[in-house]
Amino acid sequence: MPTGVALRDVREQLFDAAERILLRDGPSALTSRAVTMEAGCAKGVLHRHFDDFDAFLAEFVFDRIHRMDAHAAALRDLAGTGTVADNLTDALTALFGSVAVAIVPLLTFRDEVRARLRRAWPAGVPVLTEACTMIASYLAAERDLGRIAAEADIETLAPTLIGAGHLLFADRKGAPPEAGAVRKMVSTVLAGVVVQEPLF
Structure with a gap:
């Protein structure tokens, strides 16, 4: 052009x-x-x-983080429908099938971008911490509905799901994991906290 x-x-x-x-x-x-x-x-x-290329990349990361707000709202809206494991399987598959995983090595690769983001985001990797917030919000909604045990430690469960999900999807060049593998991981992490729904 x-x-x-x-x-x-x-x-x-x-x-x-x-x-x-x-x-x-x-x-x-x-x-x-x-x-x-x-x-x-x-x-x-x-x-x-943009002032320079690192400023561009920092704005790019923030833009992609803000896009997660719509995904978080959609996941919260699923509370009380379907199964907790299926909802989280779909959410994690969509999250890690997006640019989210690719941003993590970008932040590792570019020191100046990481430093710029740190000024506005003092702790954690921005995309992954936002993903933890999204999962925690959903789990809290399910707990409020009685589908997650009242004593469930959501602040531990959410990062555990994100960390385990990231490991499943981290090989960018490999084929993504099958839905069954993601669901097995979710079910294992949530074992003991998902309240059994009555069978009619």
């Missing part, structure tokens, strides 16, 4: 390009040139909208 041609939603176009590169080629392939080429725009466009 020639320089000077107005781009509609240029930030989102650049973020989408970065996501495609990250998922396809990994964090080492993310450069300002690669992002602008993927987005189909002139090289200078990115630097007209």
Whole structure:
């Protein structure tokens, strides 16, 4: 695209390009040139909208974190429907099938991006801590409905599910785990806290 041609939603176009590169080629392939080429725009466009490439990447991570809000709300809305294990299996599969897993090595790979995020996010890996909050909110809703035991330690269960889920999905180049494997992990973590629903 020639320089000077107005781009509609240029930030989102650049973020989408970065996501495609990250998922396809990994964090080492993310450069300002690669992002602008993927987005189909002139090289200078990115630097007209962001102070530098690390600022762009930090904003990209925050943008993807904020997108998780809709997923969190949808998961909370499932409380009381289906089974707890199935709801969490689907939620974890969607979470780790997204860019969330790919952002973790990006933060490991880019010290300056991690430092910038740390100023606004003082603890934990942003995507994973937000995912823990999402899972904890759902588990709390199920506990309120009596489908999770009142004494369940949600603050421990949520990060355990995220950590175990991350290990299942972490091999970016390999095939994703089958739903049965994810469900087995969820059921194992929640063993003893899911209240048996009556059979009619």
